[in-house]
Amino acid sequence: MMLRRRALLACSLAAPALLTRRASAAGNVTAAIYPGPWEEAYRAIVAPALKSDAGIDVAFEPLFAVDEIAKVRAARGNPPFDVMVLDPGPRASGIDFELYEPFDGAKLKNASKVPTGLIDKYGAAVAAQVVGIAYNPKKVAKPSGWPDLFKPDFVTHLGLTGLQTTFGTMCIIEIAKAFGGSDTDIEPAFAAIKKALPQVAAVASPAALPGLFQQGQVDLMYINTQTVTTLKSRGVDVEFVVPDTGASAFVTTMHITKGSQHVPEAYAYIDAVLATPIQDKLANKPYYLTPVNKDVDPGADVPMKSVDEIGKFVTYDWQKINLQRAKWIDRFNKEVAK
Amino acid sequence: MNETRRAVLLAAPLGLAQVAFFLAPLLILAATSFATDERLRGASLQGWSEFAGDPFNLRALLDTMKLGAATVVATACLALPLALLHLVGGPGLRRLILIVSVLPLLTSVVVRSFAWIAILGRDGVIAQASVALGVTSTPLVLLQTEPGLILALTQIEMPLMLLPLLSTLGRLDPALLDASAVLGASLARTLRCVVLPAALPGLFAGATLVFASSSTAFISQSVIGGGRLVYLPSLLWQQAMVIFNWPQAAAIALTLMLSVLLVVTALNATGRRLHG
Numbered sequence: 093m094m095l096r097r098r099a100l101l102a103c104s105l106a107a108p109a110l111l112t113r114r115a116s117a118a119g120n121v122t123a124a125i126y127p128g129p130w131e132e133a134y135r136a137i138v139a140p141a142l143k144s145d146a147g148i149d150v151a152f153e154p155l156f157a158v159d160e161i162a163k164v165r166a167a168r169g170n171p172p173f174d175v176m177v178l179d180p181g182p183r184a185s186g187i188d189f190e191l192y193e194p195f196d197g198a199k200l201k202n203a204s205k206v207p208t209g210l211i212d213k214y215g216a217a218v219a220a221q222v223v224g225i226a227y228n229p230k231k232v233a234k235p236s237g238w239p240d241l242f243k244p245d246f247v248t249h250l251g252l253t254g255l256q257t258t259f260g261t262m263c264i265i266e267i268a269k270a271f272g273g274s275d276t277d278i279e280p281a282f283a284a285i286k287k288a289l290p291q292v293a294a295v296a297s298p299a300a301l302p303g304l305f306q307q308g309q310v311d312l313m314y315i316n317t318q319t320v321t322t323l324k325s326r327g328v329d330v331e332f333v334v335p336d337t338g339a340s341a342f343v344t345t346m347h348i349t350k351g352s353q354h355v356p357e358a359y360a361y362i363d364a365v366l367a368t369p370i371q372d373k374l375a376n377k378p379y380y381l382t383p384v385n386k387d388v389d390p391g392a393d394v395p396m397k398s399v400d401e402i403g404k405f406v407t408y409d410w411q412k413i414n415l416q417r418a419k420w421i422d423r424f425n426k427e428v429a430k
Numbered sequence: 431m432n433e434t435r436r437a438v439l440l441a442a443p444l445g446l447a448q449v450a451f452f453l454a455p456l457l458i459l460a461a462t463s464f465a466t467d468e469r470l471r472g473a474s475l476q477g478w479s480e481f482a483g484d485p486f487n488l489r490a491l492l493d494t495m496k497l498g499a500a501t502v503v504a505t506a507c508l509a510l511p512l513a514l515l516h517l518v519g520g521p522g523l524r525r526l527i528l529i530v531s532v533l534p535l536l537t538s539v540v541v542r543s544f545a546w547i548a549i550l551g552r553d554g555v556i557a558q559a560s561v562a563l564g565v566t567s568t569p570l571v572l573l574q575t576e577p578g579l580i581l582a583l584t585q586i587e588m589p590l591m592l593l594p595l596l597s598t599l600g601r602l603d604p605a606l607l608d609a610s611a612v613l614g615a616s617l618a619r620t621l622r623c624v625v626l627p628a629a630l631p632g633l634f635a636g637a638t639l640v641f642a643s644s645s646t647a648f649i650s651q652s653v654i655g656g657g658r659l660v661y662l663p664s665l666l667w668q669q670a671m672v673i674f675n676w677p678q679a680a681a682i683a684l685t686l687m688l689s690v691l692l693v694v695t696a697l698n699a700t701g702r703r704l705h706g
Contacts, residue, residue, distance in 0.1 A: 158671040165468060165674075185674065254657060256672045293552065294574055295657035303544060303653075308553040309573060418673040425668075426486055429660045430576075 120149050121357035123175040123346075124163075127154040129322060130177070133379035134365075142364045148357050157182035158256075164191050164349055171349040174358045177218070179258035180342045181417070184410035187214055193348040199359045202366035205385045207400050215347035218365045219374070220382040220390070220399050221316045223259045224339040228311035230329045237336035238270035241312060242284050247291045251310030254424040255417060257298040262340045262408060263314035264420075270337060275408055278420060286427050295428050305330065321380040321393045334395045341396075341405030343384060463680035477677030481685065487665065494661040495689060497580065498645030502637045504584040505591035509636065513595040513629065514621075517602065531592040539586060543653040546582040547573060550654065574656035582654045583644045590643055591636035598632030599625070627704075634701030638694045645690055662686045 125131045131154045142148050155163065157178045164171050164186075178186060186192060197203045197211035210217035225235055232249050235241060241250050255261040264281045265273075271280035289295075293310040302319050304310045306328050320332040346365065348358045364370060371385035382390050384399045396402065466472040481487050516527045534542060549555050550573040557569035572578030602625070610620040644650075648663040655661070662682055670679035 161674070162671050168469075252657070256668065289658075296574075297652045297657065300653050300656075303547065304551075307547050307551050309547065309551040418675065421668055421673060425660055425665070428658050429486070430658045 174352040217343035231311040249311035468676035501644035590639040594635040595632040
């Protein structure tokens with residue numbers, strides 16, 4: 093009786109180990125992916141293509157960029173996934189924390205389809221994002237630039253969001269620049285926000301902002317083109333505006349997590365993502381992920397004909413920004429708190 | 431003795447799991463709060479001093495506790511009459527009250543929180559109704575305000591107050607109510623001297639659950655409360671996930687846990703004293 097119980101206990105303890113070993117057999121790769129449209133699109137398009145073309149099974153772990161960084165750091169060298177998908181801010185943090193395997197673009201068959209500079213020793217770009225102003229044409233006039241957001245006719249419709257995300261940080265820097273600041277001095281943005289606070293429609297977390305827009309709580313926000321197209325496809329009255337000082341753009345990159353046991357499969361996965369037919373499907377209804385493949389049309393709401401034009405957009409030095417970001421986030425909290 | 435041994439053996443797997451997956455991480459969390467970084471490379475009080483040295487954080491702590499207390503009061507005020515109705519009602523009404531009180535638990539807290547946006551927002555039911563009924567001249571927008579958040583949390587946390595109340599009052603012998611009436615007590619006196627003392631254990635159990643749950647309700651606080659109401663869970667998330675300052679995040683996590691634990695212990699002690 094005793095013996096059997098022990099045997100049972102031993103079996104139950106050993107079972108997870110057996111399962112893990114099975115999951116890490118050859119021909120598998122685990123990839124972190126953003127929840128929402130990204131996850132839906134990758135499950136529907138990338139996973140079947142990778143299985144039929146390369147015989148590789150991909151398992152997805154839905155996580156936001158900051159959560160991926162936190163998980164990989166907490167795992168201390170035994171990463172829970174082989175591929176990370178990141179925006180520039182978290183990507184720069186990952187470089188500082190040495191979370192990536194060295195990346196060799198020559199191992200990608202589709203590398204030539206991507207503009208030079210978008211594949212480097214850390215990883216490869218898989219999608220672009222263009223950030224600007226979104227407004228509800230039935231409720232407010234078309235804004236022309238960042239200072240308009242703070243004018244009386246607009247400010248009561250405005251939804252503000254802080255610096256927790258890449259796009260939020262970029263927009264607050266752009267607001268600062270419009271009022272005389274720079275990408276290292278965002279004081280003027282804080283001054284404008286503080287003055288506008290009693291009138292703004294909402295101060296929300298970045299994830300809640302599209303929902304508030306859809307519900308009519310805010311009619312004006314700073315956001316990326318992908319969200320605008322997604323909202324539009326669901327019948328929301330929304331249009332994207334390139335501010336008179338130019339739209340900002342950045343690329344979302346994929347990286348092979350340091351300590352990954354599936355490096356060849358991880359390259360195959362990233363290569364599959366960059367292939368022209370896949371990028372084309374990802375860029376279209378209902379996902380609207382802005383492509384980085386030069387042969388693919390970015391779509392009507394994205395103000396560029398091809399990703400080749402990305403150099404013309406406003407970009408930033410994230411390693412420099414990250415140094416100040418903690419201070420800025422803290423400052424934003426305090427400025428907006430009631 | 432043999433019985434005890436068997437009980438210990440049966441409890442051992444869960445006990446060991448608790449040690450491995452709860453106690454050990456908790457100790458690592460405590461150690462992190464006293465470290466220079468998340469790899470515990472050196473000891474430092476910086477995490478704690480950064481947190482406690484900023485009055486903004488202490489106000490957020492106070493606001494968090496106040497939010498929990500307000501939700502407890504609101505849920506108790508609304509749950510008690512419902513529980514009384516359940517006590518005196520027929521089987522059909524009892525079943526209806528039970529279903530209505532459990533129903534919210536069957537939908538995700540995310541869905542419930544987002545539904546409240548539609549109710550509290552600018553074009554929401556309350557804003558429209560307040561103007562239509564002539565209560566206010568401009569729409570009453572409760573979204574991103576503290577009263578709105580308390581209102582939503584009251585609905586979201588209600589089952590946690592109602593279920594313990596129903597279960598303790600269910601054990602009250604209905605004959606006691608008759609006895610009280612026969613002896614000449616008014617309805618108010620019966621409520622005060624018979625029903626309320628019997629309800630107290632459930633009330634305290636409910637208060638404990640509601641307080642712990644509402645003061646740490648990260649999703650509802652950020653979705654309904656918005657960026658202008660700052661509570662500890664959102665500060666904790668920012669420090670851990672955006673700024674990567676794990677020592678301070680650990681200090682906030684422990685502060686939140688200890689504060690909630692303190693209030694819950696005090697509630698339990700009061701409950702035991704009043705009851706015993």
